[in-house]
Amino acid sequence: MAFLEVENYRKKFGENEVLKGISFSLEKGEVLAIIGSSGGGKTTLLRCLNFLESPDEGTLSVNGETLFDAAEKKQYSDAQIREKRLHFGLVFQQFNLFPQYTVFRNITLAQTLLAKGEIRAKKRAFRAEIRALPATARKARKAEQKQELVQLSGGLKERIEARALQLLERVGLLEKKDSYPYQLSGGQQQRVAIARALALEPDILCFDEPTSALDPELTGEVLKVIKGLKDTESTMIVVTHEMEFAKNVADKVIFISDGVIEEEGEARELFENPQSEKTKAFLRRSLEEDFE
Ligand SMILES: Nc1ncnc2c1ncn2[C@@H]1O[C@H](COP(=O)(O)OP(=O)(O)O)[C@@H](O)[C@H]1O
Numbered sequence: 177m178a179f180l181e182v183e184n185y186r187k188k189f190g191e192n193e194v195l196k197g198i199s200f201s202l203e204k205g206e207v208l209a210i211i212g213s214s215g216g217g218k219t220t221l222l223r224c225l226n227f228l229e230s231p232d233e234g235t236l237s238v239n240g241e242t243l244f245d246a247a248e249k250k251q252y253s254d255a256q257i258r259e260k261r262l263h264f265g266l267v268f269q270q271f272n273l274f275p276q277y278t279v280f281r282n283i284t285l286a287q288t289l290l291a292k293g294e295i296r297a298k299k300r301a302f303r304a305e306i307r308a309l310p311a312t313a314r315k316a317r318k319a320e321q322k323q324e325l326v327q328l329s330g331g332l333k334e335r336i337e338a339r340a341l342q343l344l345e346r347v348g349l350l351e352k353k354d355s356y357p358y359q360l361s362g363g364q365q366q367r368v369a370i371a372r373a374l375a376l377e378p379d380i381l382c383f384d385e386p387t388s389a390l391d392p393e394l395t396g397e398v399l400k401v402i403k404g405l406k407d408t409e410s411t412m413i414v415v416t417h418e419m420e421f422a423k424n425v426a427d428k429v430i431f432i433s434d435g436v437i438e439e440e441g442e443a444r445e446l447f448e449n450p451q452s453e454k455t456k457a458f459l460r461r462s463l464e465e466d467f468e
């Protein structure tokens with residue numbers, strides 16, 4: 177079984193069937209590029225993988241664990257969905273940083289919230305433990321618990337902050353840690369968004385046209401960061417219009433057209449030797465646009 181398995185994903189909006197049975201798999205550490213014309217369903221597919229939309233049919237598994245099975249017809253609770261979503265990270269076209277927070281806080285925020293949840297759970301467990309103790313033993317144990325909580329929250333904070341600094345370094349923005357998003361270029365904002373997505377250590381990091389909102393001179397720095405992640409064994413799915421990037425960085429490529437996988441294959445093979453007429457026409461058009 178592959179690390180990521182998507183089986184027969186289907187999604188309708190009203191009468192409009194946007195995904196018409198999408199199946200693919202990906203191994204750990206592989207990079208998948210998804211290409212295709214606008215309106216073909218690429219964003220919808222990423223949103224389904226990230227539990228922002230619920231497919232009408234299909235199954236999804238990561239690392240052998242079934243995360244979604246439409247046949248179960250289950251209504252997941254918000255907490256369950258949040259937990260499932262943690263397997264994936266998503267970097268949007270429009271960065272979506274929190275404008276009111278510094279770069280550093282943008283990166284640490286989600287982890288800090290998770291840590292707070294962890295501490296609350298620990299406190300609950302501690303209270304239950306105290307209730308079960310004989311009255312005479314409670315005071316001493318409470319004092320110990322207090323100490324343990326201080327240690328736990330200090331440890332979590334330290335780990336979160338150290339990781340944020342490490343990620344900022346990786347995307348080349350350590351010196352911007354106290355800046356606000358409006359003080360950064362689009363390329364820098366997108367690099368922060370990448371660090372933020374990585375902070376939660378997703379199994380699979382997804383990008384939805386990460387450079388298409390950027391001026392051409394800024395796309396290179398973002399693509400370079402994504403390319404660099406490949407060396408860290410990150411498993412990635414990148415929806416992109418950058419054909420050269422897809423060809424050089426991706427292991428596999430999927431061409432989506434009208435909600436179906438029209439063609440898929442090893443990256444070089446698909447670009448150099450496309451089989452379907454639709455793929456050929458699409459690649460020809462992309463090439464022409466590059467020269468406009
Ligand atoms: N929330 C939504 N409600 C209704 N229609 C949607 C919604 N999201 C996407 N669509 C439709 O789904 C189709 C595919 O869109 P999308 O997944 O954004 O394609 P792509 O990313 O390949 O350009 C489009 O026809 C779009 O209008």
Ligand SMILES: [Mg+2]
Nearest residue numbers: 218219220384
């Ligand atoms: Mg899209």
